Structure formats: C-alpha cells, structure tokens
C-alpha cells in the first residue's frame with residue numbers, strides 16, 4: 001500500500017503522516033525533507049538561489065523516485081500535486097488523501113509559521129490572506145481529485161486511521 005497525503009501548507013501532512021506510518025508500521029517519506037537531504041540545501045535557500053521553476057522540476061524528480069517505494073506513507077509538499085502531471089502520477093501509484101482546511105484555518109496556522117516558507121515569508125498579513133484565497137482556489141481543483149477528502153481542522157491523530165476509513169466509505173472509496 002502507498003498513501004499520499006496532499007494539501008495546502010500547514011494542513012498537517014507531515015505530522016499526521018509520521019504518526020500514521022508508525023501506527024501501521026509503514027515507511028514515512030516527506031518529499032520536502034527528501035529534497036533537502038538530497039540537495040543538501042533548505043527549500044528556502046533553494047528558492048532564493050535557483051527559483052521556483054527549478055524547484056518544481058527537482059521536486060517532480062523526487063516524486064518519481066519515491067513512487068517506487070512500497071508500503072509507504074508519503075507526505076507531499078503543498079504544491080507537489082499541482083505541477084506537471086504529478087496528481088495523475090500520484091493517483092496511478094497509490095491512494096491520495098487530501099487534508100482539507102478552510103482558508104481561515106490555513107491563515108491562522110500560517111501567520112505565525114511563515115518564516116521558513118519561501119512562498120509566503122515576505123507577505124504581510126493582508127497579502128497572506130489574499131495569497132491563500134487565490135492559491136487555494138487554483139489548487140483546490142487539483143487537490144479535489146484525491147481519492148479521499150478529509151477535513152483537517154480537528155484531526156485526532158490517535159484514531160486518524162479509523163476516521164480515514166470511515167470517510168473513505170462515506171465517499172464510496174474502498175479502503176484496503
């Protein structure tokens with residue numbers, strides 16, 4: 001089994017993914033961390049030096065490498081599914097789970113944690129709010145192609161798996 005967690009920055013992909021992997025005895029892979037380990041540079045520094053386009057190209061290469069690993073929970077970067085045909089690649093190679101947040105929740109989470117995030121670290125609060133609303137509207141079209149969509153505001157990590165299965169059933173998706 002291969003599970004992909006997708007969703008906007010701050011939706012909890014890494015936190016939930018790591019915990020779920022431990023519970024299910026699966027490998028946990030975080031695409032952002034894999035990127036930073038492989039290229040020995042933080043994503044913020046990479047954006048500064050080489051720009052977003054190059055980042056998207058290398059991020060896709062990482063996705064292609066990771067997709068070969070079995071029995072894994074993969075936490076993607078917020079933009080990963082939204083470039084090239086990455087979302088199709090994800091859906092062809094595993095089960096995708098969209099951790100969905102309301103724009104206000106995203107704003108509340110990001111306003112204090114934007115420093116290490118290159119796309120938003122220079123934005124004022126008003127600009128951040130606009131960025132979230134605009135980007136989410138664009139990305140939602142891709143995110144909503146996920147096999148399972150789960151509200152991420154109050155995820156209870158302890159029974160996330162049960163919640164996931166229940167949500168999947170309600171959405172007519174047969175979870176293994």
Ligand code: S3P
Nearest residue numbers: 008009010032043077078079118
């Ligand atoms: C990005 C999200 C980040 C990281 C990069 C770009 C995005 O990952 O990949 O800063 O485009 O939304 P997280 O969603 O893990 O913060």
